[in-house]
Amino acid sequence: MSKTNPGNYFEDFQIGQEIRHATPRTITCGDVALYTGLYGPRFAVQSSDEFARSIGFQSAPVDDLLAFHMVFGKTVPDVSLNAVANLGYAGGVFGVPVYPGDTVSSVSTVIGLKENSNGKTGVVYVNSVGRNQRGEMVLDYNRWVMVRKRDENAPAPATVLPELPGMVAPEAFQIPVGLAMTSYETQLAGSPHRWDDYYVGEKIDHVNGMTLEESEHQIATRLYQNTAKVHFDQVAANEGRFGKRLIYGGHIISLARALSFNGLGNAFRIAAINAGAHANPAFAGDTVFAWSEVLGKFELPGRRDLGALRLRLVAVRNRQASDFPLRSEDGKYHPDVLLDFDYTVLMPR
Template identity: 85%
Template structure:
């Protein structure tokens, strides 16, 4: 009798052009928003206050952009990364329609690249994933690549195909929410006086505050997103793995670092794009996360005088606040303290 359970896809199960319509659409509620706030302590006014959000043209407070990201991402895990060793990177991510409590998101992914690793035990799978709301509007379109185990190490390697991915999302590709107008932006209520013009390319911002990861918190967060990857939950499997303990979901670090970035970038009203990203090293319960940002570029928004965009490098490190130590060692590998190297773009009032 055929098994009724799903062991997840292994590397040899993927093929170029394969489309996966992921199960379990997710209706996002105010309860999810409250739990997300409790987990990360995000203080961005636009996702905290209906009245603030309405003043600048939203229908109400949209859910945090990264909460929407995690919900869209979580749908993909049972099909793409249930048997993953690690999630490796991101590129070409564009945020679309704002997500509000009551909206339902679902995700479809397409395999765009495959490359077996030299050890013959794993391979890298590239996918493009698109999340949509109940009206079919795109809420997030992004690319990621993940290292996945092989079921059979003797299975033949597929032809290597590497997708062409943009290094930076151009301003012309940003999806500015309909009605968004920052000319009436209230800087006092937002908690920061700093506008687009106040930031300079090359400037580094130490976000100062740290936050220690607790085992229970990251497991609650990962379950909130219905992310079923074994490496985050299964201590039996983790004990047999490389590190001997459960790994913190990489997205948990992104959300922690973004929440910490409020101190210095409090007027980042919306994430417009994810340009690139690397989970440089694994994180574990007990690590204390600090973050800093570097302004990589400043973009004018075509046709807009009320807002501009900042391309930022957000770096999260563990157990160390200093922002000027070399991120990579002499061998080119990330310093073990570096957890996240994230390149993204925010909209900010002028």
């Protein structure tokens, strides 16, 4: 019997199946520095212990998306090692802040299954929860992924499609304990624009672009211990649809979020992931641009110092951001659209 793990194929999943993922991951200051080197995020709360402490954090927390990737990476060997593509997200809630020295672990539950019409693949829906060493929730989210079948003749399971929320309600946000905006300094944060300065329907072109490098996306994916073959294995890629390695979709999310600083510099914490789609695969050599649209504004109960913005973050390749239709008449994304991401951030008022 082989001692290696070939990963789960579509027919290996069952509704209600719970998977406790290896390996717990202690997040270090080195991880934070490498994340900064890969994407260049400039949000003050994650950059400065002193700034973070001035508004109630114990020190600079780990970037919310670094925490997301660490939790996500744990799930890959069991959920998406044999994936064709990671398709989307919904109902994601960020819990307690993560700090260097915290250890995160992940557990996933299968909540949906649907075989594709070609009989070669199927879509697996999972709810994944990441917790720290004290058992506190740091992230609770749903995703769905297209996974190969081991045997194309294996019978299809009954289709179960989970009911997923269109957005995370403000009542579900986990506001960090002790957070207070009275000492928040917009000049140090790099933007004068607070929650009240934004309006629903506003579009913000983040202007700057960043070119994807083969070495960087592979370093990033290894940082998260994401072992999906499509990102590393050129032999496997030669047999695939594109003939080259795909960039992990989360790499595009982090890059677009970092670019969004120019226009949203005070969006200091991600509260929720409402929905998200990796519209098209990205490859080394693509240059990523991004824009955001304000989808909603929420006052928070009992908080006159803090508000929430629901944002649509769109990343595109090789062109300035918002100068073309994102979808064709048949509803398909334009091939230059890489990411369509709906999330909610906290911002001082």
